[in-house]
Amino acid sequence: MELGTFGAILKFAFELESDSINFYKKVSENAQGELKNLLSSFMDASKKNQQLIERTRRMNVAEMILETITGFDSDKYVVDLQVSNNLRDCLNKAINLEEKSAQFYMDASSKLSFLPEVKRILDKLGKDREGRISKLKTISL
Amino acid sequence: MVEVLKNYINGEWVESRGTKTLDVVNPATLEVLAKVPLSTKEDVDEAVKAAKEAFWEWRSTPPLTRARYLFELRNLLEAHFEEISEIVVKEHGKVLDEARGEVRRAIENVEVAAGIPSLMMGYNSEDVAPGIDEICIRQPLGVCCILAPYNFPAMVPLWFLPYAVACGNTVVVKPSSQVPLTMKRIMELIDEVGFPPGVVNLVNGSRDVSNALLENRDVKAVSFVGSTPVALHVYKKAAETGKRAQCQGGAKNYLVIMPDADLKGTIPALITSACGCTGQRCLAGSIFVAVGEIYEPLKKALVEAASKIKVGYGLDEGVQMGPLSFKEQYEKVLYYINKGVEEGAKLLLDGRNIKVLKYPNGYFIGPTIFDEVTPDMTIAKEEIFGPVMGIMRANSLDEAIELINKLPYGNASSIFTKNGKWAREFTYRVEAGNIGINLGIAAPVAFFPFSGWKDSFFGDLHAQGMDCIEFFTQKKVVITRWF
Numbered sequence: 001m002e003l004g005t006f007g008a009i010l011k012f013a014f015e016l017e018s019d020s021i022n023f024y025k026k027v028s029e030n031a032q033g034e035l036k037n038l039l040s041s042f043m044d045a046s047k048k049n050q051q052l053i054e055r056t057r058r059m060n061v062a063e064m065i066l067e068t069i070t071g072f073d074s075d076k077y078v079v080d081l082q083v084s085n086n087l088r089d090c091l092n093k094a095i096n097l098e099e100k101s102a103q104f105y106m107d108a109s110s111k112l113s114f115l116p117e118v119k120r121i122l123d124k125l126g127k128d129r130e131g132r133i134s135k136l137k138t139i140s141l
Numbered sequence: 142m143v144e145v146l147k148n149y150i151n152g153e154w155v156e157s158r159g160t161k162t163l164d165v166v167n168p169a170t171l172e173v174l175a176k177v178p179l180s181t182k183e184d185v186d187e188a189v190k191a192a193k194e195a196f197w198e199w200r201s202t203p204p205l206t207r208a209r210y211l212f213e214l215r216n217l218l219e220a221h222f223e224e225i226s227e228i229v230v231k232e233h234g235k236v237l238d239e240a241r242g243e244v245r246r247a248i249e250n251v252e253v254a255a256g257i258p259s260l261m262m263g264y265n266s267e268d269v270a271p272g273i274d275e276i277c278i279r280q281p282l283g284v285c286c287i288l289a290p291y292n293f294p295a296m297v298p299l300w301f302l303p304y305a306v307a308c309g310n311t312v313v314v315k316p317s318s319q320v321p322l323t324m325k326r327i328m329e330l331i332d333e334v335g336f337p338p339g340v341v342n343l344v345n346g347s348r349d350v351s352n353a354l355l356e357n358r359d360v361k362a363v364s365f366v367g368s369t370p371v372a373l374h375v376y377k378k379a380a381e382t383g384k385r386a387q388c389q390g391g392a393k394n395y396l397v398i399m400p401d402a403d404l405k406g407t408i409p410a411l412i413t414s415a416c417g418c419t420g421q422r423c424l425a426g427s428i429f430v431a432v433g434e435i436y437e438p439l440k441k442a443l444v445e446a447a448s449k450i451k452v453g454y455g456l457d458e459g460v461q462m463g464p465l466s467f468k469e470q471y472e473k474v475l476y477y478i479n480k481g482v483e484e485g486a487k488l489l490l491d492g493r494n495i496k497v498l499k500y501p502n503g504y505f506i507g508p509t510i511f512d513e514v515t516p517d518m519t520i521a522k523e524e525i526f527g528p529v530m531g532i533m534r535a536n537s538l539d540e541a542i543e544l545i546n547k548l549p550y551g552n553a554s555s556i557f558t559k560n561g562k563w564a565r566e567f568t569y570r571v572e573a574g575n576i577g578i579n580l581g582i583a584a585p586v587a588f589f590p591f592s593g594w595k596d597s598f599f600g601d602l603h604a605q606g607m608d609c610i611e612f613f614t615q616k617k618v619v620i621t622r623w624f
Contacts, residue, residue: 004451004461007238011458058222063242064582066417067409068450068461 003072006115009108010057012074013125016101017053019081020046023097026083027090035087035139039094042132049125060118072111077104095136102129145176146321146345148184149328151191152338157345158183163318168234168464168471169454169503177321180346185313185353188342192284192311193359195339200281200309202337204258207307210334211255214303217330218248225326227456229295232320234463234504235418236455240295247299247327249587253606254303260610261308273622279614281309282361282385286354288375289316290366291466292421292526294323297604300591301364301387304609306340313342313360315350319467351375358382362613364604365389366423368524369550369596376599387600387612389423389593391524392552395533396426396581397541397567399558400433406579407557408442411530414555414581416450416462416508420528421470423597424553424575424582428514428521428531430541436534440512443530444489447508453497464497464504465527471504474527478509481520481531486511492528516544524550538563546572551594553583574598 003009021043028039077100083090105126112118145162147154157178165175199207218225222244229240254260265276285305289298298314305312316324328343344350354360355378362385365375369390379386396414398407414426431439453460465471475493482488492507506527514521514531521531535541545554555577556567564578574592577583585591590603602612 002459004459005236005238007241008459058219058241058245061238061241061245063239063246064580064584065410065413066238066242067413068446070449 001074003074004069006061006066006069006112007057009069009072009112010053012077013105013108013122014050014053016077016104017046017050020097020101021050023081023083023094027087027094030083030085030087030090038135038139045128049128052121052125056118056121060115062115065114069111072107077101091136091139095133098129098133098136102126102133105129143173143176145178146325148178148180148188148345149332149341149343150184150188151195151342152332152336157181159346163347165232165319165322166467167231168466169497169500169505171502174232175322177318177345179318180344180350182349182353184344184346185350186357188313188344189284189354189357189359191339192313192342195337196281196283196311199306199311199337199340202309204261204307204309207309208255208257210336211251211257211303211307213334214331215248215251215255217333218244218251218327221326221330222248225295225323228323228326230455230463232322233291233294234455234466235421236460236463239418240455243293243296246584246587247295250296250299250605251303253587254307254609257307260607261614263616269620273620275618275620277616277618279308279610280617282613282615283310284360285310285312285362285364285613286360287312287314288351288354288363288365288367289314289324291317291319292418292423294320295327297366298324298327300366300604301609302341305364305613306336308610308613310362310613311340311342313344313354315344315346315354318345318347321345352378355379355384356382360384362386363388364612366604372599385612387602387604388598389591389604390597390599391550392423392425392593392597393428393522393524393548393550394424394426394553394555394573395428395430395541395545395548396555396577397430397432397535397538397545397557398435398439399538399556399560399563400435401559402435402557403559404435404438404442408446410557410579410581411443412446412450412508415530416447416528417582419463419465421466421526423593424584425526426555426581427525427529428533430533430535430544432535432538432541436532440489440532443532444510447490447510447530450508452495452505452507454500454503457499462508462528464500465506466504468504470526471506474506474525474529477520477523477525477527477529478506481511481514481518481529484518484520485513486518486520486531487513516547522548538566542567542570546570549596552597553577555580555583574603
């Protein structure tokens with residue numbers, strides 16, 4: 001689906017965080033120890049991210065430059081988040097989710113670069129996601 | 142059962158004495174959202190009386206305390222930001238991002254007005270004569286009224302209301318009868334803040350309510366936004382009863398595209414200017430004056446971009462332009478498109494027969510582009526208030542400026558160029574109150590006046606910022622000598 005407006009991009013970001021919350025909640029229920037804590041921390045971080053995104057959307061909507069955005073499609077950031085009993089499989093899906101999310105935030109930041117405050121926040125969210133990838137890759141099952 | 146709206150008078154929601162109502166209709170779905178009463182002169186007089194009685198206590202409330210009411214209002218508006226934005230979409234038709242932009246602007250005005258303790262300061266001089274000092278203080282006027290248009294149901298009332306009450310005045314607001322639900326919700330939040338009864342009042346209705354407010358001698362000032370003929374009427378009526386008046390009228394905004402303009406940035410700005418809020422704003426660009434060789438590439442890029450605009454219901458995902466706000470406006474825009482064709486303009490993109498499958502009866506008109514528009518054509522002279530763009534050609538900046546300055550309106554104009562000298566020349570010579578440089582919507586933020594010249598504004602002091610502080614206060618000079 002084409003993300004043709006400021007609001008549509010931020011809404012997709014919000015939904016990305018919702019999907020992340022649901023995914024990590026389910027996966028963390030099957031995990032234990034350090035992994036469980038890590039996944040739960042991702043879930044909590046995504047909840048905070050939602051608040052940040054909502055605030056960003058509310059505070060930075062600039063009537064003067066609500067211009068149409070072109071060439072930004074959400075389909076390439078959609079990932080399979082079906083949770084199975086196989087933790088390795090879930091971990092791979094988590095890495096995929098984080099990679100796609102990081103890419104989305106990077107691309108969104110570029111599309112909304114004319115709004116510096118929004119760009120800063122999207123960059124931050126993208127970097128956070130990259131940080132998650134590193135952490136997930138260090139996990140051995 | 143559809144709700145019949147009430148008036149808010151003296152801190153209470155009360156039924157209007159009027160027996161007639163108008164439907165408030167969602168212009169995309171045609172659902173009747175509410176019924177708005179046509180209130181009577183008695184309703185108006187009751188509201189003015191309440192405002193007058195509340196005035197003295199409110200004006201003697203310290204400005205810092207008055208500001209605290211505004212801080213609370215601001216917080217409630219933030220808390221209900223999405224809800225208010227959605228109400229705007231439902232009753233007006235603009236898309237959600239546009240509604241959010243409007244509510245953001247409304248809140249900005251509350252924030253600026255909350256600076257009243259310093260904004261309202263006067264000034265003084267010692268020793269204006271031997272042993273004599275002189276001070277100038279600002280005092281509020283009394284009861285002020287706000288007559289709001291349909292195109293910005295949240296923002297325009299708050300261009301004035303926060304400043305009026307911050308300065309110590311009391312207020313009667315008449316929202317547009319087409320879009321009264323947004324102001325109803327904001328008034329509920331004002332009630333929740335707990336402003337003293339009578340400080341802010343709302344009377345629903347139509348022109349009879351406006352006239353009753355204008356004729357009431359206890360009303361000391363009127364803030365109006367609407368069409369030029371009505372603005373002029375309000376201005377005259379205000380003069381008859383000795384009121385201050387700030388009357389924003391219509392517009393016909395020409396945007397000039399110079400040969401060196403960056404088309405990549407310019408095209409989205411032009412489209413947003415003309416199609417944002419479905420063209421229903423007094424800052425909308427409606428005629429694009431192409432100077433020199435940019436004409437052909439501009440025309441091509443404009444049609445290509447405009448034809449991609451997704452039209453639909455503003456609450457639906459991905460929609461970029463909503464319907465016209467009501468049937469009469471829809472018909473008026475169709476009239477102008479037909480008129481353009483009739484008078485010989487070349488229709489490059491025709492939005493008349495657009496189909497929005499989910500909402501087949503909505504008041505939708507797609508982006509429409511005319512080429513070969515000449516200054517004598519109706520579509521070049523009159524305000525359309527719809528997503529209709531006209532392309533004109535000019536050979537030079539001088540010729541473009543001449544076209545603009547011949548118009549009776551002077552609300553806004555923009556230039557798109559990389560050349561600073563051209564931009565300066567344009568700013569210097571164009572007879573309009575709001576100028577954009579590489580910007581399609583020259584909308585002043587809350588701490589600047591929303592200017593407007595010629596037939597686009599009648600009065601002296603504009604909406605927003607310090608102009609509003611000046612408008613809502615009168616100066617008193619005190620000269621002191623002590624023996």
